[in-house]
Amino acid sequence: MSICLEVKNLSKKYGSTIAVKDISFTVNTGEIFSIIGPNGAGKTSTIRMISTIITPSSGDCFIDGHSLVKSPNKVRENITYLPDEAGAYKNMTGNYYLKFMASMVSSEKLKQKEYFENAIKICKLGDRLKDKISSYSRGMIRKLLISRAVMNKPKLAILDEATSGLDIINALEIRRMIKELAKKGTSFLLSSHNMLEIEYLSDRIAIINKGVIYEIGEPVAIKQKYNAQNLEEVFEKVAKNI
């Protein structure tokens, strides 16, 4: 299996505070890879660096061979990013928003049309796409945003707390959507507090705390290693040993 994302000794400092310390991992093509950890562990900083939102203090990462440090624009062509609790432009309709975001991803009209149609199929919002986003529920906005994030079948989709704040049905639909898209070849880098969701979705996970990755592996293997029933127990044991 080919490597989609390679993170090499990535670090981030804010003044004297070290948010991420020398982390390394890889994500394979079509793999769902999750970063789990408590609040302030360094998840968002890691994701923001890989998403080219903030620059690393040291280290680098490569997406499809493109260096984040040297050619961030090339990296942006291969990723999409969905921030935690993100909103959309409330004065736009769902259709307009998807068309607008498609035009941000590609300047070719045909591709824009293709991406737009993909998004319509994925979000399953039907006629509600004609309505202003200000009238959408939180679940509808999240579906719209996830469809936006995968409309162009990126090499890597980075989703921060993909289902946070959603009800059971909406969260389930989104998890299924992620699984289906991964089967079709899109790699996912997820971040979440929800261990059960991560266990259900992820092919591999990384446990991060205080900016350091303590464990990387398949959920089943990690559970066995720590003799734990679920990832929550694993996380508790890892945290105690730190």
Next chain:
Amino acid sequence: MKFLALLKKEVRDVINFQLILGLIISVIVFIFLGGFIKNISDTEVENLTNLQIIDNDKSEQSREIIDILKTSGFNVFVIENIEDINESALIFSSGFGKNILENKTTDIELYSKVSSLSNFSSVSSSSSTNAISIISNFYKNKIISQDISSENMDFFNNPILVKEKTEINNKVAEISSSTIKFFAISQTAVLPIIIFMIIVIASQMVSTAIANEKGDKTLETLLSTPISRISILLAKISASALVAIVMSSVYVVGFFLYMTGESSSSMDTTLFANLGIKLSGFDFILIGIQLFLTILIALSISIVLGAFSKDVKSAQITIAPLMISVLIPYILSILSDIQTLPPIIRFIVNLIPFTHTFTAGPNLILQNNILFLLGIAYQGIFLIGILFIAIKVFSSDSIFTVSTKSRKFKKNISM
């Protein structure tokens, strides 16, 4: 007790960092302006007792009048030429004394030079008007002491006939300075209010929009798409420029219509046009250009400041420095002639780019074309500078890592 707990909570909500900072800034602004205005007032009050006189008659009567004015508290300065007049002077023409001796109404010329259109500047010319009143009363009292007869009745009623001449833009007209000032001020009085309103509305609009984009994380999403950050910034600034064009056009047209209405009043506008104090079509275009630059500067500053706002609430306080830098020249331009302030203060005030917008109208009317053009040039340079800063902010992490939160300024590190 429940009410008290609720009240305590509400007060804690209302009394926040923004409010305290706003109050501190307001006090500083008032102290600053108070100092300015006291300085201006002291100078003008001093001017109120200064009186320039040109005595072309050099008679016993004219010298008597000068002595009376001195004893009335005026600091009389007898000068020889019109070129020596600072703001206004009384001119006793030859024959003054002869007419007085013959109990004939005599002329005194009130010659004024208009070099400033500020409200306070009109105070100094009133010393001449006060002096005329004293001269008139002196002769009336003199006649009363001599018994009023039918021969001197006309002289008693009008001992002095004031002939006013006003010089503006090196042109002289037989018209009072107050009439000229009224017309000139009427042309520019509305402009500062318009400028102030445009800047406040546009800045709040842009900074709130940016803060919203940050709060909704739509900006974060946009910055992760394959578009350069400079393109995103340029799009924002271009959109702002379009808004600036529309706003300045609307306001200039509105201002023009206001002026058309003003011009259709009873005033003889041909005379004012001849004196060069009527804004021409070209002047309106220049004002439009300067308004456009001003709005663009305000919007660019708002984009930079808005980028440091965490939410809409904090966006309001982040643009406080911008509001203050508009407020100071706005108030000063109404009360005083900025170019006559003490050098250091004038330098500081001129560093504020908006000062040049507030002084644009008077500069055009008083044909201070170099000052006007220097103002536009400075604003152009300032705009380039602020655009450079905006590019730096948008190209760095600081747009996401430094922010003003509603309760306190803090480094926002979401790990």
